[in-house]
Amino acid sequence: MKKIFYLLLIFTFFIQCGNPEKPKAENSVPTNNSAKNLNISILIDLSDRIDPEKNPNPTMEYFQRDTEYIKAIEKGFLDHIKSKKVIQLNDQMQVFFNPEPSDPKMNELTKELKVSFDKNTTKENISLIEKKYSDLPLQIYQSAIKDKKYVGSDIWEFFKNKVKDYCIKDDHRNVLFILTDGYIYHKDSKFSxxxxxxxxxxxxxxxxxxxxxxxxxxxxxxxxGFVKANDDLENLEVIVLGINPAKGNPFEADVIKEYWENWFKEMKIKSYQIKSADLPSNIEPIILKAISNKN
Structure with a gap:
């Protein structure tokens, strides 16, 4: 009986030695939706649509609506950042114009608005971003309005030559917000x-x-419709904010949206939204939902 007992002990010992517990990987990152990397771009139309003299709105000027939309985008982005562990961070956000403003100060402001987060990010970095996106966009609009050198909005050329390089990153969810009234025009890109x-x-x-x-x-x-400017943009989500049709045609807004929708489909953009220039309190939930990617 004792021999059997000792044999069982020896047998158990060898089983344990032959199946050692696997060590846990250091700094392992759980795979979940919150760990998805975000690459958010904001393309601003600085044409005369923002001019409060030419296109006044007593309820809230259009440039003011834009700045509030941008704050909502920044809020959604930071909500995403705060939902992730620091080691998971690999996210960025930036602002573009097309064409670029001639004022060097404007270009410096856009550099300030290009932000990225990685594993070295601190809470101070997050607070700094909140301040930048609270103050700098308004300075950009005020400078453009004061300058009054509205050169149009070359969104078509941006999609043709820049969108892939500027707005699409591998291993990221790429979201492009376009702040525009829906009309596109620039003398250097006008053709049919x-x-x-x-x-x-x-x-x-x-x-x-x-x-x-x-x-x-x-x-x-x-x-x-629009001439197709690019192809294979299935890795880009686009949200157009600020559609503001000219008065006198009850179907003007519908025509604008139809042009944009057909254009996006031709360029194989699968996910897009096109929203009118509503008050920021109504648009903010749409922005936050789009960034969080919650249905």
Missing amino acids: EGQKTSYLTPELVKSLKLSSSDFKAKIQDKNL
């Missing part, structure tokens, strides 16, 4: 291919007679 154009203005919409409920059929039948 057949019935499609690189621009959209109130005058063009009027000349195409897109002012009745059959505007979709007309757009489809005549093959109207």
Whole structure:
């Protein structure tokens, strides 16, 4: 009996030695949605749409709405940062214009607004970002309005030549916010291919007679729209904020949105939203939901 007992002890000992407990990997990062890396870009249309004299709004000026939208984007971004462990951080946010403003001060401000977070980020860094995005965007708009050198908005050229390099990073969720009234125009990029154009203005919409409920059929039948600027942008999400149609055409906003939607589909952008220039209190929940990626 004793022999059997000793044999069992020896047998148990060898089993334990043959199956050592696997050591836990150091600094292992759990895989979950909060660990997803964010790359947020903000493209600002600094055309005369922001001019409070040409396009006044007594409720809230459009440039003020923009700055509040930007604050909401920054809030959503920082909420994401705060939801992650420091070791997981690999996120960034930046602001762009196209064309770039001629004022060197404006370009310096945009450099200040390019921020990134990694494992070396501190709480002080986060507080600094909050202050920057609270103060600097307003300075940019005020400078542009004071200068009054509105050169248009070359969003088409940005998508053609810059969006892949500036706004898309591997192993990131890439989100581009565009603050614009929906019209696109710049003298250096104005051209057409057949019935499609690189621009959209109130005058063009009027000349195409897109002012009745059959505007979709007309757009489809005549093959109207933006010239495709790029391809294979499936790794980019786009959220357009601030659509502000010219008065006089009850379908103007719908035409603008149809142009943008068809353009995005042609460029294989799968996820996009197009929102009107509503009050920031109404737009903020949309922005936060989009950044958090919660359905």
